[in-house]
Amino acid sequence: MNFYAFFAQLVALAVALVMAPILNGWVNQCRAWLQNRSAPPLLQTYYTLSKLFHKDVLLAHNASSLFRSAPYIIFSCMALASAIVPSLSTNLIYSPAADAIALVGLFALARVFIALAGMDVGTSFGSLGSRREMLIGFLAEPALLMVFFTASLISRSTSLSTIVETLAHREFVIYPSLAFAGVAFSMVSLAENARVPIDNPTTHLELTMVHEAMILEYSGRHLALIEWAACLKLFAYSCIGLALFFPFGIPEAADPVSLAIAGAILMLKLAVGGFLLALVETISAKMRIFRAPEFLGTAFLLAVLAMLVHLLLEAGQ
Amino acid sequence: MTEFLLIDWVLFSALAWLSIGLVGVAFPRNFTLISRILFPLGAVVALVLALLALSGLLAGPQVRILPLGLPDLPFHLRLDALSAFFLLLLGATAAGISIYAAGYIRKGEGTAPGLQCLLYHVFLASMAFVMLADDGYAFMVAWESMALSSFFLVTSEHRHAEIRRAGYLYLLVAHIGAVGILLSFGVMAGSTGDYTFDAMRDFFHEGIWPTVAFLLALFGFGAKAGLLPLHVWLPEAHPAAPSPVSAMMSGVMLKTAIYGLLRVSFDLLHAQLWWWGILLLVLGLATALFGVIFATVQTDMKRLLAYSSIENIGLIFVGFGLTLVFKSFLLPNLAALALTATLYHCLNHAFFKSLLFLSTGSVLHATHERNLGKLGGLIHRMPWVAWLALVGVLASAGLPPLNGFISEWLLLQSFLFTSGLPHGYLNMLLPVFAAAVALIAALAGFAMVKFFGIVFLGQPREENLAHARDAGRLERIGLLWLAAGCVLLGVFPNVVIALLDPVTRLLVGSGLRAAASSHGWWLLAPISEDRASYSPAIFLGTIALLMPLVYWAVNRYYHGRLKRVPAWDCGFPLQTSRMQDTAEGFGQPIRRIFSPFLRRTREHPSPFDAKPRYRSIVEDPFWYWLYLPIARIVEHGTRLIAFLQQGRIAIYLLYSFVTLLTLLVLTRG
Numbered sequence: 011m012n013f014y015a016f017f018a019q020l021v022a023l024a025v026a027l028v029m030a031p032i033l034n035g036w037v038n039q040c041r042a043w044l045q046n047r048s049a050p051p052l053l054q055t056y057y058t059l060s061k062l063f064h065k066d067v068l069l070a071h072n073a074s075s076l077f078r079s080a081p082y083i084i085f086s087c088m089a090l091a092s093a094i095v096p097s098l099s100t101n102l103i104y105s106p107a108a109d110a111i112a113l114v115g116l117f118a119l120a121r122v123f124i125a126l127a128g129m130d131v132g133t134s135f136g137s138l139g140s141r142r143e144m145l146i147g148f149l150a151e152p153a154l155l156m157v158f159f160t161a162s163l164i165s166r167s168t169s170l171s172t173i174v175e176t177l178a179h180r181e182f183v184i185y186p187s188l189a190f191a192g193v194a195f196s197m198v199s200l201a202e203n204a205r206v207p208i209d210n211p212t213t214h215l216e217l218t219m220v221h222e223a224m225i226l227e228y229s230g231r232h233l234a235l236i237e238w239a240a241c242l243k244l245f246a247y248s249c250i251g252l253a254l255f256f257p258f259g260i261p262e263a264a265d266p267v268s269l270a271i272a273g274a275i276l277m278l279k280l281a282v283g284g285f286l287l288a289l290v291e292t293i294s295a296k297m298r299i300f301r302a303p304e305f306l307g308t309a310f311l312l313a314v315l316a317m318l319v320h321l322l323l324e325a326g327q
Numbered sequence: 328m329t330e331f332l333l334i335d336w337v338l339f340s341a342l343a344w345l346s347i348g349l350v351g352v353a354f355p356r357n358f359t360l361i362s363r364i365l366f367p368l369g370a371v372v373a374l375v376l377a378l379l380a381l382s383g384l385l386a387g388p389q390v391r392i393l394p395l396g397l398p399d400l401p402f403h404l405r406l407d408a409l410s411a412f413f414l415l416l417l418g419a420t421a422a423g424i425s426i427y428a429a430g431y432i433r434k435g436e437g438t439a440p441g442l443q444c445l446l447y448h449v450f451l452a453s454m455a456f457v458m459l460a461d462d463g464y465a466f467m468v469a470w471e472s473m474a475l476s477s478f479f480l481v482t483s484e485h486r487h488a489e490i491r492r493a494g495y496l497y498l499l500v501a502h503i504g505a506v507g508i509l510l511s512f513g514v515m516a517g518s519t520g521d522y523t524f525d526a527m528r529d530f531f532h533e534g535i536w537p538t539v540a541f542l543l544a545l546f547g548f549g550a551k552a553g554l555l556p557l558h559v560w561l562p563e564a565h566p567a568a569p570s571p572v573s574a575m576m577s578g579v580m581l582k583t584a585i586y587g588l589l590r591v592s593f594d595l596l597h598a599q600l601w602w603w604g605i606l607l608l609v610l611g612l613a614t615a616l617f618g619v620i621f622a623t624v625q626t627d628m629k630r631l632l633a634y635s636s637i638e639n640i641g642l643i644f645v646g647f648g649l650t651l652v653f654k655s656f657l658l659p660n661l662a663a664l665a666l667t668a669t670l671y672h673c674l675n676h677a678f679f680k681s682l683l684f685l686s687t688g689s690v691l692h693a694t695h696e697r698n699l700g701k702l703g704g705l706i707h708r709m710p711w712v713a714w715l716a717l718v719g720v721l722a723s724a725g726l727p728p729l730n731g732f733i734s735e736w737l738l739l740q741s742f743l744f745t746s747g748l749p750h751g752y753l754n755m756l757l758p759v760f761a762a763a764v765a766l767i768a769a770l771a772g773f774a775m776v777k778f779f780g781i782v783f784l785g786q787p788r789e790e791n792l793a794h795a796r797d798a799g800r801l802e803r804i805g806l807l808w809l810a811a812g813c814v815l816l817g818v819f820p821n822v823v824i825a826l827l828d829p830v831t832r833l834l835v836g837s838g839l840r841a842a843a844s845s846h847g848w849w850l851l852a853p854i855s856e857d858r859a860s861y862s863p864a865i866f867l868g869t870i871a872l873l874m875p876l877v878y879w880a881v882n883r884y885y886h887g888r889l890k891r892v893p894a895w896d897c898g899f900p901l902q903t904s905r906m907q908d909t910a911e912g913f914g915q916p917i918r919r920i921f922s923p924f925l926r927r928t929r930e931h932p933s934p935f936d937a938k939p940r941y942r943s944i945v946e947d948p949f950w951y952w953l954y955l956p957i958a959r960i961v962e963h964g965t966r967l968i969a970f971l972q973q974g975r976i977a978i979y980l981l982y983s984f985v986t987l988l989t990l991l992v993l994t995r996g
Contacts (some may be wrong), residue, residue, distance in 0.1 A: 063885045070894035072786055074706045076717075079874075086873035090866070102819040106856060107865040108727075111736055115727040116866070122724060125776050129908070132704065132785030133896040135909035137942065144776050145916040148769035155739075163746055168859040216897050227895055230888075231881050237794055303920050314762055321746055321755045 018099045018264035025273060026092035026249075030241035031055035033248065033284055040288035055241060062234035070131045072225050081228070081235040086240035087120040097249040098272045100171040101264040105233070109168040110158035113250075114151060117202070121147050130280035135216050139223025142299055146208060146220065149306035153194055155311035160191045160320055161254050162248045170253065178257035186323060190316035192255045197309035199247040201302065204240070206291040208302055218296065245280075250257030252279050333379060334389040334406040334459070337414065340376040341455040344369060348448030355441025358434055361694060365444055366429035367801075368453070370422045375807050376455065377418030383411030384829050396464065403523050405461035408829035409594065412670060413458045413586045415826075419812065420578050420677045421451055427685050428571035429806025430798070431692070437483035437569060446483075447546070450575065451477040457583050463512035463522035466587075470508065473583065474501040477576055481568040493563035500560040504550025508587065511543035514806045515595055537596050542605055544591040552640050555614040556949050562621075563631035566697065570688025573629060577636045578681035582673050585643055592651065593834040602752070604651030612760060615641025615767045620921050622774040624914040624945045627697050628687050630780055632680065635723065638771060639676045643669055645764060646738050650835065652748070653741075659837035661744050664853055666831045667824055667839055668737035674823070675722065675730040675816060682719035682809035683778075686712050689802055690782060693795035697732035699778075699910035704787040710796040711803050713783040718810040720779045722817065724772040728870075730816035730861035733823075733851070735768055740859055772915075775911045786904035818863045820851045911943055918945065 035055045038093045042049035046320075069078070094108045094116075108116065121143065128140035162186060165176035177188075201208040204221035213219055216226075247275050253260060259275035261268040297305060346413035351365050383389075395402050406414075406960075428447065432440055453476060456469035478501070482494035514536055515527040532540070550557040555688055565573045592599060610925055625631035646669030653662035689712045705711035722729040742764065745757035787793060789932030798806065816823060822841045828838035839853050846852045852860040918925060926948040932939030971982075 058556065063881065065888055066720075066886075066888040066894045068890050068895075071891055072704070072707075072894060074784070075710075076706060076713075079368070082874045082877050083870070085877055086870045089873055090869050093869075104865070106850060106852070106860045108858050109861055109864040111739055111859075112727055112732075112861045112866070115732050115736075118724070118728040118769070119721070121775055122772055126780055126784060129776075129780035129784045130706075131894050132904060132907045133894050133902060134899075134906040134908075135896060137780070137785065137913065140776065141908060141913050141916060144773045148766070151769035152762055152765035157761050159743065159761060162743055163758070164931065168740070168743065168856055169857065172857060177810050226897060229895075231885060234943075235877070235881070266347070274607065300916075300919065310762070311706060314759055317758060321758065 012103075012174060014136070014264040015101050015103045017103055017266075018269060019093065019102045020101050021131055021269055022098045022102060023089065023093045024144045025098065025276075026171070026242060026245055027089065029093070029277075029280070030245035031238065033245050033280055034241040036242075036281065037288050037291075039285045040285045041291055043164075044292040052317055055237075057121070059238060059257045062211075062229075062237070063231050065230045067230035067232055069229075072131050073227065074130055074241050077130040077227075078232070080123045080130075081232040081239070083123050084120045085239045085242075085287070087116055088239040088246065091116050091120075092242050092246040092249070095246050095249045096171050096174050096253055096260060097276055098260070098269055099264045100174050100260060100262050102171070105169065105171040109216050110162060110170055111155065111168055114158065117156070117243070118147065120153060120243075124224055124236070127228075131227045133227065135223045135226050136220070137219055139226075142220045143224055146201050146302055146306070149303055149310070150198045153306060153310040153313045154202070155199045156310065156317060157191045157195045157198070160187050160313065160316045163317065163320055164188070164324070170250075174253045174257045174260055175262060177254070177261065185320070187316040187320035187324060188255060188276055190319060194309045194313035194316060195251055195254065197305065197312075199251060200290065201306055201309075202249055203244045205287065205298045207294045208305065212298050213296075220299070248280055249276075252283065257324075332389045332391070332954065333383050333386055334391050334404060337376065337379050337383065337406060337455070337459065338391070338404065340372050340379065341452045341459075342449040344452040344455070347372070347489075348445035348452075351441045351444030351448070353441070356823045358440055361444045362429050362432055366425050367430070370425035370429070370447055373418045373421035373425055373451070377415050377422060380411045380414035380418055381826070383414065384408055384826055390461065396468070400462075400464050400522070402465040402468075403461035403525075403603070404459045404465070405524070406459060408833045409586070409589060410458040412827065412830045413453060413673075415456055416674055417451070417458070417579050417580060420681050420809070421575070423576070423805045423808035423812070424574050424681055424685065425805075426572050426808065427574075427802050429690075430801030430805070431569070431571055431685075431688055433692070433731070438485075443480070443483060443569075445833045446476045446479050447572070447575075450480060450572075454579060454583055458586060461524045463509075463516065463524070463527075463800040464468060466512070466786050467509060469504060470583075470587075472488075473580065474505065476496070477568075477572070477580060478782075480572040480852045481564050481574070481576075483569055484543070484567070490567040492613040493567040497560045497564040500557060501936075504547045504557070507543045507547030507689060508549075509542045511547060511591065514540040514543060515591075523593060524590075531597070537598065538600065538603075541592055541596060544588055545607070548588040548591075550583040552581050552589075552644075553637050554610055554640065554644060555615070555617055556953050558614065558618070558637050559947060559949060559954065561637055562630050562633040562947070565636070565684075566627055566629035569718060570629075570684055570691060573632075574681035574684035578677040579635070581640055582637065583676060585640075585647070585669075585673055589834065592785075593654070599651050599655045601652050601655040601753075604648045604653075604655060606648070607651060608648030608757075608760065610764050611644030611646075611648055612767075613641070614638070614644065616763060617641075617924075619767050619770040619774060620917060620924060621945070621947070623770060623777060625919040626689070626699050626910040626914075626923065627685070628699055628702070628778060628782060629697055631699070631774065632683050632687065635774055636676075636680055638767060639672065639680065639723075642735075642738065642764070642767065643672050643676070645760075646672060646734075646741070649738075649741050649757075650747070652745070652753070654835050656748055658748075659835050662835040663684070663831040663837040663839055664737065665741040665745070666835055667827050667853070668734050668741055670827050670830060670842045671737060671820075671822065671823060671891075672734035675734050675813070678809050678812040678816060679719045679722035679729075679731060682806060682813065683716060683723060685782065685802070685806055686716035686719065687782075688805075689798040690795075693797070694792055696753050696789070698865065699781045701789045702782045702787075702792065703785045703904065703907065704783070704792065709783075709797040712798050712806065715803075715810045716783065718813050720775045724775040724815040725768045726772070727861075728817050728866040730813050733817060733820045733861075733863065736861055737853065738764060738854065743859075765907075773917070777910065781908070781910055781913060785907045787860060788904050788907070818867055819848065820863065821848050824851075824853065850948055911941075918943075924948070
């Protein structure tokens with residue numbers, strides 16, 4: 011039992027580390043197809059990472075030790091986050107270590123470090139990016155927490171594993187609140203992962219950058235780690251979304267056979283999810299930064315609405 | 328005296344502080360004695376007090392009557408779990424602050440060192456007496472000496488007019504608050520006329536009187552804590568005071584108000600009404616939201632921290648309100664959960680806010696600058712202060728695995744239970760309030776990134792910053808102590824929760840010790856593992872393990888080559904330190920989003936101006952909505968009354984005559 015949990019944990023972490031860049035590549039591929047461009051290979055993110063790892067680090071004169079340690083901290087945070095999310099099984103040794111609220115805290119920790127690193131060299135774009143990132147962060151965080159609160163109220167637990175077990179394995183009940191929460195969560199994840207319409211991951215215009223502006227001064231292995239961490243974040247968010255709203259197929263058991271089946275189902279769900287993400291990014295345009303409060307405010311209201319719907323309509327069940 | 332009890336030892340440590348102060352004032356110019364012996368001695372006494380309080384948490388209540396004071400009114404003292412917890416908070420924080428102060432005080436700054444030593448130690452001792460007092464009279468004496476000594480500490484640089492003004496405002500609000508507390512004691516003493524707390528506990532209040540006593544106490548203690556709208560003194564007094572004093576006031580003195588209100592509402596009054604809790608909850612949320620929004624737009628580093636203190640006090644009151652709600656609906660376990668969150672946050676805030684205030688003190692000494700717009704890049708010149716302040720910043724932003732996160736987590740957990748309240752609409756409304764708590768926590772992160780990023784990161788914004796020197800050895804010890812506290816309180820929550828158990832048992836009749844200790848020291852699961860669990864030790868351990876592992880792997884399989892080059896900044900050739908975000912720039916999104924709540928005046932330079940100046944001032948709207956109208960009414964009223972004073976003796980004789988006649992007419996029947 012405990013051995014299986016340990017095994018499942020290792021497998022989940024390894025799958026996250028390996029699959030995250032591929033998911034990123036898949037989204038880019040889908041987007042290229044949708045936009046009638048010829049697509050980069052699926053493994054393009056790996057090639058980029060490998061190139062970056064081989065390059066020398068060019069460090070600004072003014073960069074401090076915080077700047078140099080931040081990529082390692084951010085990467086560790088994201089690896090830990092993707093280990094906590096029940097992607098392949100709910101029987102993980104890390105699942106009691108953090109519940110949904112702690113997971114939000116972990117993402118916030120990584121965000122604070124990347125924002126601080128953006129301010130460290132003292133360039134105009136860096137602090138601009140940090141300011142915008144913290145703006146998006148404080149707008150998105152409450153909405154995300156409200157989504158988790160709704161799910162927690164349904165399953166009477168903030169533990170992600172318990173939430174998944176409740177939603178996937180108990181008797182089938184339709185929760186209207188989860189529909190609102192799902193829309194809110196999708197909006198928040200677009201913002202948190204620096205996607206269109208809040209940010210543009212492929213932008214080349216500095217004044218519209220958010221995430222890219224903060225990491226402008228990074229190069230070489232530091233940049234590689236940050237890019238990988240960003241892929242891990244997208245992977246973790248996708249897995250959270252799947253766990254909360256499409257939990258079917260995540261087993262409670264952790265033996266190799268069910269892990270393999272769960273892995274296959276996860277790939278399928280991620281492929282569909284990645285395609286949908288590319289679709290959203292293709293059909294929407296990037297907003298001005300001061301439209302972001304409206305966008306995320308809507309997400310927040312939807313999440314609060316989800317909670318109210320649950321309390322009003324579903325609480326008796 | 329038959330037996331030597333724990334409370335006597337506590338009393339002795341408070342007296343030791345007083346005598347340290349007296350020795351200091353006896354040799355007011357002997358700088359070496361004061362800074363190298365007396366202040367470190369004060370830190371040792373604080374440490375002893377903390378240990379005594381720790382054992383006091385586990386011992387039962389002890390009482391002592393001191394033959395001091397007025398003839399028929401001796402001082403009653405009492406040490407129970409609640410006072411022991413706050414004494415622990417005082418001792419543990421003061422140990423760090425005192426050792427820092429030993430390195431911080433300088434010759435020729437403010438009042439004479441000997442006088443500062445006296446005032447500082449009187450301040451500490453009177454806070455200890457506040458927590459020990461067991462009758463209204465002793466409490467008020469201690470409370471007032473606390474207010475007075477801290478007033479003189481705030482105005483230690485009294486040659487500046489603005490500091491005198493800040494001190495006066497502080498004194499005024501403190502005394503208006505003290506009147507509220509005194510009246511509240513009066514109501515609770517009722518018809519007995521006995522002002523001991525024992526008599527108040529035994530007296531049964533009827534009808535509206537408990538509510539009156541509670542509201543008066545809320546007004547009085549709220550003024551000290553900085554609850555909206557009585558918060559105005561906080562952002563003025565904290566920047567004015569020397570940094571160890573700001574740390575002491577923000578970290579510990581604000582908590583004496585929480586202590587007082589807890590004492591009144593759970594110990595002295597018997598029944599609690601649910602709407603008291605809702606009132607506290609709403610006031611707390613408003614205070615926290617107001618504090619955090621204003622913290623993000625400040626340009627003075629100590630004002631920023633002062634507003635952040637207002638925010639934290641608000642969060643403490645939110646927890647307090649939830650406790651009252653749960654208690655009034657007879658849900659002792661949930662009340663214990665909310666109360667644990669409240670008390671835990673008191674302890675956390677004491678540590679991280681003292682740490683941050685002290686680090687601003689080091690920055691102030693190194694640069695003589697409080698304005699964020701003239702700082703920057705200090706992590707290179709002051710690495711000790713910067714990295715230790717980073718711990719405080721992360722804790723204050725409520726990030727795992729540090730201590731600020733734990734209390735926030737517990738608070739959100741208790742919010743999740745409000746959906747089960749046996750009340751028609753509270754069970755729908757209260758969970759929604761959690762959204763506001765989440766927003767406040769996220770905004771606190773913004774404020775803290777602004778604080779740390781602008782002070783310590785980037786390029787130095789002024790030339791003289793290149794000569795900034797790191798904190799001295801004693802200052803480092805003080806900062807290290809508080810930073811270690813932030814980490815330990817964050818990583819071993821079960822120990823703290825077990826210590827809080829006697830306090831919650833005393834106040835709400837239930838505790839979390841059993842639930843907390845049943846899962847091993849590393850797993851925090853206050854209700855049940857199935858319901859919610861969090862393990863800061865695993866968090867910290869995993870990150871601490873992964874970081875070197877990744878570092879090693881990257882350097883081993885690739886290379887560790889590194890070149891120092893000029894900053895890239897998208898190839899812009901000209902880069903000056905003035906092109907970074909200023910404090911105003913960083914707060915701009917907040918000013919824009921929350922502009923309806925802020926009162927701001929702006930001056931935009933014209934594009935043809937040869938020497939452009941941009942000015943943006945954000946002011947506290949409460950001055951204009953509340954205080955200035957009140958001041959105007961008072962002034963108007965006094966002018967009307969002044970009409971009576973004509974300054975001619977004939978008129979005063981007429982007044983006496985009319986009074987006499989009126990009295991005669993009244994007494995005739």
